[in-house]
Amino acid sequence: MFVGHYGVSFAVKSADKTIPLWVLFIAVQLVDVFWGIFVLTGVEEVRIVPGITASNPLDLYYMPYTHALLSALLWSLAAGIAYKVLRRPQQGIRAPMLVALAVFSHWILDLIVHRPDLPLYANTVKVGLGLWNYRAAAFILEAGFLFGGMLLYFNRTTPLSKTGTYGLVVFGVAMLVLQAQVFFGSPPPSPIAAALTALLCYLAFAWISRLLETKRR
Numbered sequence: 001m002f003v004g005h006y007g008v009s010f011a012v013k014s015a016d017k018t019i020p021l022w023v024l025f026i027a028v029q030l031v032d033v034f035w036g037i038f039v040l041t042g043v044e045e046v047r048i049v050p051g052i053t054a055s056n057p058l059d060l061y062y063m064p065y066t067h068a069l070l071s072a073l074l075w076s077l078a079a080g081i082a083y084k085v086l087r088r089p090q091q092g093i094r095a096p097m098l099v100a101l102a103v104f105s106h107w108i109l110d111l112i113v114h115r116p117d118l119p120l121y122a123n124t125v126k127v128g129l130g131l132w133n134y135r136a137a138a139f140i141l142e143a144g145f146l147f148g149g150m151l152l153y154f155n156r157t158t159p160l161s162k163t164g165t166y167g168l169v170v171f172g173v174a175m176l177v178l179q180a181q182v183f184f185g186s187p188p189p190s191p192i193a194a195a196l197t198a199l200l201c202y203l204a205f206a207w208i209s210r211l212l213e214t215k216r217r
Contacts, residue, residue, distance in 0.1 A: 001109045002182060003175040004142040005029055006205070007149030008105045012098050014149075014156040017217075019095050022210035023083070027102040029202045031075055031110075035066040036202075039195040046191045053115055053132035055139070057187035058194060060117045068119040072107035076100040109145070113138055135183055142179050146172055157216040164215030171208060 009024035026033065038044040044066060047059040065071055080100030084093065111118060114128035131138045150172055159165045178201070188194040 007145035010149035
């Protein structure tokens, strides 16, 4: 899953307005942020295999440090602790727990769409329900999660300007267009290109969400 993960960001933000939206944008993609870094540094490995699924050409055959269930749980715990220590050391644990859940949501949503390439631990016992083999259904699910979470955010926040509403809608549509490019466009030329593109998207989306969040309260 790609842009559907951000629906969780909006949903969690609607539940706890103290958590910055850009933090949640990073949280829901934290597993993939480290995946991109680890692919670039050779710690994890991926191949480009057009047709391996109908929606995604990536053969994610070695990613035990980011996408194993055990690894995802550890990343979630670390993120919750980091948020507690760095952001809200004197406050309760609700917000850190929500940040941790946002991180772990990545693995749950990936389980729905991935082919069986998600390890339970190390690089063994791989699972995945394979919705990426059904392109239309996978695309609808991405859109549903993204705009469903955004709708919750709209219902529980107030726009300070037109940008607070229309800007976010345009942002959501732009993300969905990028998702369509992933599903229906040409495959990336190399694993390095795939990792770099993903990292740039995650950083850009977090930056844009930070700008747009100031237009609502």
